[in-house]
Every structure is written in C-alpha cells, then in structure tokens.
Amino acid sequence: MRQITVTEHLILHQKKSPAATGMFTGLLHDLILAAKLITRNVSSAGLLDVLGGTGEINVQGEAVQKLDDFANRVLIHRMERSGALCMMASEEIADIIPVPSRFTRGDYVLIFDPLDGSSNIDVNINTGTIFSILRRRTPASQDPSIDDALQAGMHQVAAGYILYGPSTMLVYTTGQGVHGFTLDPSVGEFLLSHPNMQIPEQGKIYSVNEGNYLHWDNTTQNIVNYFKSKDNAIGSPYSMRYVGSLVADFHRTLLYGGIFMYPMDHRSPEKPRGKLRLLCEASPLSFVAEQAGGAATDGLKRILEIEPTSLHERVPLFIGSRNDVEVVNKFYAGAM
Ligand code: P6P
DSSP: OOOHHHHHHHHHTTTGGGSSHHHHHHHHHHHHHHHHHHHHHHHTTTTTTTEEHHHHEEEEEEEEEEEHHHHHHHHHHHHHHSSSSSEEEEETTTOOOOTTTSSSOOEEEEEEEEEEEEGGGGGGGOEEEEEEEEOOOOOSSSSGGGGGOOOOGHHOOOOOOESSSSSSSEESSSSSSSEEEEEEEETTTTEEEEOOOOSSSSSSEEOOOGGGGSSHHHHHHHHHHHHHHSSTTTOOOOOEESSSOOHHHHHHHHHHHHHHEEEEOSTTTTTBBBBBBIIIHHHHHHHHHHTTTTTEEEESSBBGGGGOOOTTTOOOOOEEOOHHHHHEEEETOOOO
C-alpha cells in the first residue's frame, strides 16, 4: 500500500470538511506528537520508574497512575502551544483548562482522557488516549468558558483515539468516515493502514463486565441474557470478550462488530449511574461509531444527542453494530 501520512490524508480526503483548515491540521499534528511522546513511555513502562500510582486521587475518585499524570501533562503542555485551541478539558482535572493568554488562542476546544485504562498498565494491557474536538461557542474576544465544552456530541468537529497496543494506532473521524493509521516506529510516522473503517451491521461478540450483574436492573439483565442465549439474531450465543480497557474493547468492536456495554448500575440505589464519562469517552467514540456505520445509545437516547450539564457527567453506554444497538433500544422501550 502506498504510504499515506495523516497530513496527506487530511489534505487529500478532507477537502470539503470544515476540519481541513491549516489550524485543524496543525492541531492534529500536535496531538500526534503528544501521542508519540506518550507511546514512548507507555511502551517502555516496565523499564522506567513510571509504573504504579502517584498516591493522588483524581476528580473521578480514582487513583492517579504515574503514566496518567505523565500523559496528562504532555497533552496539556503540547496542545496549549498548538495555536489552535482556546481551552481544554481533561478527565484527570476537575475544571476547564483555558489556554494561557500568553499563548496564541484558536477556535477549537479539546476534551480528552489522557490515558484510559491506565489501571491495566502494570499488567501490560492496552491503554488509549481518547479525544474530542469542538469549535468554541463563545466569541474570541472573551475568555473561553465551560459553555464551550458543554456541547452535545453531534457538534464535534473531530474525534478519535490513540491505541497503545502491540502497535500504536491513531483512529479518527472528521465527519468524512473513519480512518486508521499505524505508527511505523522506524520512521516515527503514522501511516494509513485502515482506510474507511466500517463496523459490521450485525455482530456476534458482546462485551460487558458481568461481575456487575447483580447491580443491573431487570431489563439490563435481560439484554445480556439475550446476547448469550440461542434466541438472538444469529441463533446462537455470542462470544464474550472483555479487556477492561475501553479503547481496546471499542477498537475490537469497530473492527469485528458486536456490542460493548457499560450499563447503568444501581450499586447506590439513590444514585444509579453509568461509569463512563460523556464528554471524553462516550461522545468521541460514538462519533467514530456512527461514522463507521455503527450506533451508540445510553439505552433511551442516541449518545450524540445528549446535552451535557456538567464536565464530568457519566452515562450508560451501549455501542457497536447497528443491529445489536437497536436490540438494546427495543428492550429499554419495552418492545422486546
Ligand atoms: P470495570 C478503565 O478504568 C475504564 O474507565 C474503561 O477503560 C473500561 O472500559 C472500564 O473502566 C472498565 O471498568 O468496572 O469493568 O473495571
């Protein structure tokens, strides 16, 4: 295959996309540089003193891993100098991160999970960086505000992820399909390896942490039982795959089809909630899923239509093959 870089692909294939401006190409370039810096440390984590926790607890109430902190700092440092952003928001940080006025501010907002699945790093399981790019809503004459971040997923200009696995991959969409690039470490370039990725319409894999079964409501239990019964769309039980790293589970779903589920759980009856974050996890992956012909719902509503009310809002997530997500919607609508 002719070697096509990300920049070449953006210019060649994104002509009609509002994302093809120089500012956006520059943004993606800096994001790619950050990814290369992160992958360098993630891939040699066992050899550097970067394993384990920092001893801090983040805004999610989760123990911060040293590589979480490293990835977060690399992204903020690199991206605030990109000239393309007015503001960022990180899964690791409670509040919005305005680009300091000493730097050139741009029209875009970057929301990211710097290293999702980082609790798996110490056992050498795939992790990933998830990113969502919005256009600011407030006028350039004003300081950016949280309103620039609290936008429904349908307003994203671009979204995607970097997967740190046996190879490092960048998968992204700007609304013109989904394209995957694999890092060639010998030249330090992401080269097009998966053009126009499409999720199979019908899956045969389900992906969920069944250890939470007792915390689900009856409808959710019935949905999972459907996928592992013979009375489903394929007439035999689906295979079950669960890495426990969202980017890895989503990437497999994107390539092989099927459905990834992180349902609402009723661990605390007064406050049932999902685990995954809307702005830095569910929205970007749902944009990718829909652009690849798949679908994503919280059980009642298309993820991309949910209007966020807070920066770290959590949602239930069912995402993957269109037919399988449709089944989930029917169960919650009482039609199955
Ligand atoms: P559980 C990782 O901590 C994460 O946020 C996602 O990457 C992953 O999908 C999920 O949590 C796993 O959660 O409760 O199954 O361990």
